[in-house]
Amino acid sequence: METNTLESAKPITVILILALFFGFYFNLGGVPLFDLDEGAFSEATREMLVNGNYLTTYLNGELRFDKPILIYWLQAFSVKGFGLNEFALRLPSALAATVWVVLLYYFVRHFYTHYTAFMAAFMMATSLQVTIIAKAAIADSLLNLFIASSMFLIYLYTVEQKRSRLYAIFALIALGALTKGPVAILVPLAVSFLFLASKKELRLWLKMVFNPIGILLFFLIASPWYILEYLDQGQAFIDGFFFKHNLNRFNTSFEGHSGSLFYYIPVLLVGLLPYTTLLLRSLKDIRSWFSNDLLRFLAIWFLFVFLFFSFSGTKLPHYVIYGYTPLFILMAITISKIKSDKLLLLPPMILFIILFFLPMVISFVQPQVKHPFTRIMLETAPSEFGWEWYLFFASVSAITLWLMRTAKIDRNAKLISIGIIMTISVSWRVIPTYAAIAQIPIKEAALLAKTEHYDAHLWKFNMPSFIVYREKIVKRTKPKAGEVVLTRKNHLDAFEAYTILYEKHGIILARIGDDHTKE
Structure with missing residues (x-):
C-alpha cells in the first residue's frame, strides 16, 4: 500500500533535486579522468579542438572510429565554455542523465502516482551504476537518454497513435545513432517488434517502422555525418566503425572483454545498489510483468537487453544499463511488497562493511597477487585510505544499522536516506580514493612533463589521459637515450640506466640514460 507522505509535488521536487545533485554533479570535476574510456574520449575531443576537424576523430594522432560524433561535439562545446578540465568534459554526461531522470519521472507519472514516479526517478539518480556513467566523460549517459526517451514515446504511440510522437521517435533514434551507432536503432526496433507481436498487432509495428516522413526525418538527422565521414575516410570508416566496433563486438570477444552467459547477473546485483533487494523482489513477480500492456512492454525491454548482451561475444558492465530504465519502474511499484x-x-x-575492511583486505592479498604491476600498486595503495576512510564507513554502517532497526521513520525516508548516503559514499570516498591510487599519478606525471616540456613516450602503458593532461601527442615507441618515458615500474628492468623524475603507486616517469635497453 502506497504512503501519502510523498504525494505532494513540493517535497518530491526538493528531494529529487538533491538526488540529482549528489548523484550527478557533486564532485563532478574533483577527480582525474579515468583510463581507458574517459581518457580516450577526452583526448579525441581535445585533438578535435586543436585540429579544428569536427568531422573525424583522432586519438594520439591516429584515426578513431570507436564511436560516432555527437558526444565529441557536446564535449567540445562544453570545453569551449568551461576550459579543458574534468568538469567540462563530464558535464554533457551529467546533463544527459538529468534529462533522462526527469523524463522517466514524467513517463511514470502518466500511468502511476507521484510517489511511484518519484521513487523510480530517485532510485535511478542514486543507483551505483547510473551514478558512475552520469559522471563519466563517455557516450553512455547520452545514449541511454536517447534510448529511454524513444522507448517512452514508442509505448505512448502504441496507446495514442499521435503522429507527432512517431516523428519524435525517429528523431531521437537518429540522435542515438549519432551517439553510439546501430545499438540505438536495435533496441527500440527489436523491443517494439516483440511487444506488438505479443499483442498480435504487427500491422501497427509496420506502420510505425515504415512511416515515410519518419524515415526521412531519421536520415536528415543521422545520415549527413555518416555520408561525410565515408566520403572523407572511405572504406576505412566502414571497416573500422561498422565491422570492427559494432559487428565484431557481438560476434567475438572484442579487446578481451569476454564473459560467461551469466556475466550480467552480478553486474545487476552490484550495479543497482543500494536497491538490490527491490530488484530481487521484482524479479520474483516476473510472471505478473505480463499482466498488462505497460508492464509487458517494460519486461520485454529489460529482458531483450539482458539476453541480447548476455549472448554477445563482447561483454562490458555498462551494456546492460540500456535495460535499467524499465527496471526502476518495476522496482518502484514493488516497494510496498517488501515485508x-x-x-x-x-x-x-x-x-x-566490505568497504570498511577493504584496506585491510588489500594489505592481506597484496603479497599473493601474481601480476607484477598490480602487486606494486597494491603495496602502496593502503596509504591513500587513511583514518578518514575507517571513520566514514564506520559511521555510515552505524547509520544504516539504525535505519534497519528503527520504527521511528517510515520506509520512504529510509530509502531516501540510504540513496543519498550511497551517492555521497561513492562520490566523496570511493571514487576519489580509487583515483588517488590509479589516476592521480598519471595526471601528476603528465603535468610535470608539460611544465618541464618533456616529449614523453608512453611505453607498454596505454593511458590516454596522460596525453590529455600533457596536451600534446606522445610517441608510443621504445624510448632512446636522453628521452623521457611514462611506464610501469615493473618495466624498468628493460633499461640499464635511467633517472626517475616521478614515481607513485608503481607509475614511473623516467629519463633514459645511455646503453639503456637490455637486449
Whole structure:
C-alpha cells in the first residue's frame, strides 16, 4: 500500500533535486579522468579542438572510429565554455542523465502516482551504476537518454497513435545513432517488434517502422555525418566503425572483454545498489510483468537487453544499463511488497562493511597477487585510505544499522536516506580514493612533463589521459637515450640506466640514460 507522505509535488521536487545533485554533479570535476574510456574520449575531443576537424576523430594522432560524433561535439562545446578540465568534459554526461531522470519521472507519472514516479526517478539518480556513467566523460549517459526517451514515446504511440510522437521517435533514434551507432536503432526496433507481436498487432509495428516522413526525418538527422565521414575516410570508416566496433563486438570477444552467459547477473546485483533487494523482489513477480500492456512492454525491454548482451561475444558492465530504465519502474511499484526494512537495507549494509575492511583486505592479498604491476600498486595503495576512510564507513554502517532497526521513520525516508548516503559514499570516498591510487599519478606525471616540456613516450602503458593532461601527442615507441618515458615500474628492468623524475603507486616517469635497453 502506497504512503501519502510523498504525494505532494513540493517535497518530491526538493528531494529529487538533491538526488540529482549528489548523484550527478557533486564532485563532478574533483577527480582525474579515468583510463581507458574517459581518457580516450577526452583526448579525441581535445585533438578535435586543436585540429579544428569536427568531422573525424583522432586519438594520439591516429584515426578513431570507436564511436560516432555527437558526444565529441557536446564535449567540445562544453570545453569551449568551461576550459579543458574534468568538469567540462563530464558535464554533457551529467546533463544527459538529468534529462533522462526527469523524463522517466514524467513517463511514470502518466500511468502511476507521484510517489511511484518519484521513487523510480530517485532510485535511478542514486543507483551505483547510473551514478558512475552520469559522471563519466563517455557516450553512455547520452545514449541511454536517447534510448529511454524513444522507448517512452514508442509505448505512448502504441496507446495514442499521435503522429507527432512517431516523428519524435525517429528523431531521437537518429540522435542515438549519432551517439553510439546501430545499438540505438536495435533496441527500440527489436523491443517494439516483440511487444506488438505479443499483442498480435504487427500491422501497427509496420506502420510505425515504415512511416515515410519518419524515415526521412531519421536520415536528415543521422545520415549527413555518416555520408561525410565515408566520403572523407572511405572504406576505412566502414571497416573500422561498422565491422570492427559494432559487428565484431557481438560476434567475438572484442579487446578481451569476454564473459560467461551469466556475466550480467552480478553486474545487476552490484550495479543497482543500494536497491538490490527491490530488484530481487521484482524479479520474483516476473510472471505478473505480463499482466498488462505497460508492464509487458517494460519486461520485454529489460529482458531483450539482458539476453541480447548476455549472448554477445563482447561483454562490458555498462551494456546492460540500456535495460535499467524499465527496471526502476518495476522496482518502484514493488516497494510496498517488501515485508522487512532490514532486508531492504541489507545489501548497502553489506557493501559498507566490505568497504570498511577493504584496506585491510588489500594489505592481506597484496603479497599473493601474481601480476607484477598490480602487486606494486597494491603495496602502496593502503596509504591513500587513511583514518578518514575507517571513520566514514564506520559511521555510515552505524547509520544504516539504525535505519534497519528503527520504527521511528517510515520506509520512504529510509530509502531516501540510504540513496543519498550511497551517492555521497561513492562520490566523496570511493571514487576519489580509487583515483588517488590509479589516476592521480598519471595526471601528476603528465603535468610535470608539460611544465618541464618533456616529449614523453608512453611505453607498454596505454593511458590516454596522460596525453590529455600533457596536451600534446606522445610517441608510443621504445624510448632512446636522453628521452623521457611514462611506464610501469615493473618495466624498468628493460633499461640499464635511467633517472626517475616521478614515481607513485608503481607509475614511473623516467629519463633514459645511455646503453639503456637490455637486449
